[in-house]
Amino acid sequence: MPSAGTIETTPSGRRLYLSPTANSYTNRKIHGPPALNNEHYIGTGAAISTFLTTANPILAINWDSFKQHLQFLYLEYITNGNICNPTTGYSPSLDHAVWITAMANLDAHVAGIPTTAPTLTGPGGVQHPIVHCWIRNFNSTPGPDIHLCFSRSGAPAAASNAIIRDIILPGISQLSLLELNPGQFLLEVKIV
Numbered sequence: 001m002p003s004a005g006t007i008e009t010t011p012s013g014r015r016l017y018l019s020p021t022a023n024s025y026t027n028r029k030i031h032g033p034p035a036l037n038n039e040h041y042i043g044t045g046a047a048i049s050t051f052l053t054t055a056n057p058i059l060a061i062n063w064d065s066f067k068q069h070l071q072f073l074y075l076e077y078i079t080n081g082n083i084c085n086p087t088t089g090y091s092p093s094l095d096h097a098v099w100i101t102a103m104a105n106l107d108a109h110v111a112g113i114p115t116t117a118p119t120l121t122g123p124g125g126v127q128h129p130i131v132h133c134w135i136r137n138f139n140s141t142p143g144p145d146i147h148l149c150f151s152r153s154g155a156p157a158a159a160s161n162a163i164i165r166d167i168i169l170p171g172i173s174q175l176s177l178l179e180l181n182p183g184q185f186l187l188e189v190k191i192v
Contacts (some may be wrong), residue, residue: 002174005043005146007051010178012123016051016185018042018148018175040148040175042135048146051179055138058184059148059177060120061129061160063110065188070106070167072191074099102166113156122178122186132157142181148177148187164189 002008004019005136019041042048078096119127136147150161167189168175177185 002176003043004041005045005048007047007157010138012178013049016042016048016177016179018177019047023027027066032047037130042146042148042177044145050137052135052146053183055135057133057135057177058120058130059133060122060180060186061120061164062126062128063106064184065190066124066164066167067103069173069189070099070102070190073167073169073172075097078126106163106167109159117156120180122180129156131160159187 002017004017006017008015008017032057073094077099113129120130122128131150133148133150136149137145152155164187167173172192174190176188176190178188180186
């Protein structure tokens with residue numbers, strides 16, 4: 001399992017892994033509602049700063065990876081009765097009703113993204129919508145940890161962040177940034 005800040009070279013491009021640990025990301029409340037202020041921990045180090053190149057990266061989201069992830073979590077639940085994670089489990093249980101609701105919310109969010117929204121081109125030529133984000137503590141103090149932060153204002157970023165927060169599970173979900181071009185990244189999720 002890649003640790004936070006690990007950079008790997010893949011056939012699609014370089015990939016930076018965000019923290020998969022239970023207490024390193026999700027529901028980090030700076031001020032205001034968590035849905036608007038969530039931060040996802042990336043890691044620490046000069047290599048990350050070189051990889052990111054800017055405190056205000058251009059970020060698109062691969063929503064298909066989140067749909068596939070949600071499907072996997074549901075299938076894991078109905079097969080085993082829970083998610084195979086002895087530390088965190090899954091609460092509430094991802095039963096059929098919860099899965100249907102979560103998938104409907106995700107589909108509605110993606111369908112509501114304007115066709116005129118700017119996009120980034122991912123692997124296979126797929127267009128992914130851009131959301132506003134920035135990097136906290138990028139090349140600065142008060143601390144060395146680097147966090148991916150969504151906008152605290154503006155419906156697209158806030159809603160995207162809320163959807164992501166509701167799907168990812170600490171210790172189960174592995175978020176990563178695939179570099180499409182310098183300073184341009186695709187946020188994806190997979191099982192740890």
